[in-house]
Structures are given as C-alpha cells and as structure tokens.
Amino acid sequence: MALKILKGCINCDMCEPECPNKAIYMGDKIYEINPDLCTECIGFYDNPTCISVCPLDVIITDPERVEDHDTLYEKFTELVKADKI
Structure with missing residues (x-):
C-alpha cells in the first residue's frame, strides 16, 4: 500500500527529507504523498x-492504494531503472 498523510498534519517538516523516493511534497495545505512514488x-x-x-x-x-510487498518492490525497481530516485 502507498502511504497517506491525514489532515491532522502540522507541516513540521520531519517526513519530507526522510523520504528516499522523494514521494512527499508540500500540497495546498499539508504535506502529501505521491502514491506512484511511494514504496x-x-x-x-x-x-x-x-x-x-x-x-x-x-x-x-x-x-x-492496496499494494503487496512484491508490488511495492517492483515499483521500487522501476523507479530505480527510470532514475527517478
């Protein structure tokens, strides 16, 4: 499964720099996660x-976005191949 940030986010800036896939970004009001990049x-x-x-x-x-371990790993390998990470 991809991850999701709930509305209770206070934009503390802790998560975004920790994401190795660069999937977390600042949305209109709170941080959001791009499910296509989240593994x-x-x-x-x-x-x-x-x-x-x-x-x-x-x-x-x-x-x-229900994804099993194999699907998430496959997404990771595709991101690496496409040099998006």
Whole structure:
C-alpha cells in the first residue's frame, strides 16, 4: 500500500527529507504523498521512515492504494531503472 498523510498534519517538516523516493511534497495545505512514488521505503529500509519520524502519527497506509510487498518492490525497481530516485 502507498502511504497517506491525514489532515491532522502540522507541516513540521520531519517526513519530507526522510523520504528516499522523494514521494512527499508540500500540497495546498499539508504535506502529501505521491502514491506512484511511494514504496513504503521497500528497497531502502525495513519500515517507512516517514511514519517513524512523524510526531503526530498522521501517516497511514492508504486504503485506496492496496499494494503487496512484491508490488511495492517492483515499483521500487522501476523507479530505480527510470532514475527517478
């Protein structure tokens, strides 16, 4: 699953620099995650770093983007091939 930042985000700037895929960006009001770039850190870390640094726990798995481990790893390899990371 890709991750999603909830409306409770306070724009503390902790998550964006931690994202190895550059999937986190400032949206209109809060940080957002590009689901096409989010691999939940698969290919880099054991756990999503944005979740571990979020002080308010407002980053969740996106129920709209259900992806298993293999799919996320495949996305990671495609991003590496396309040199988007």
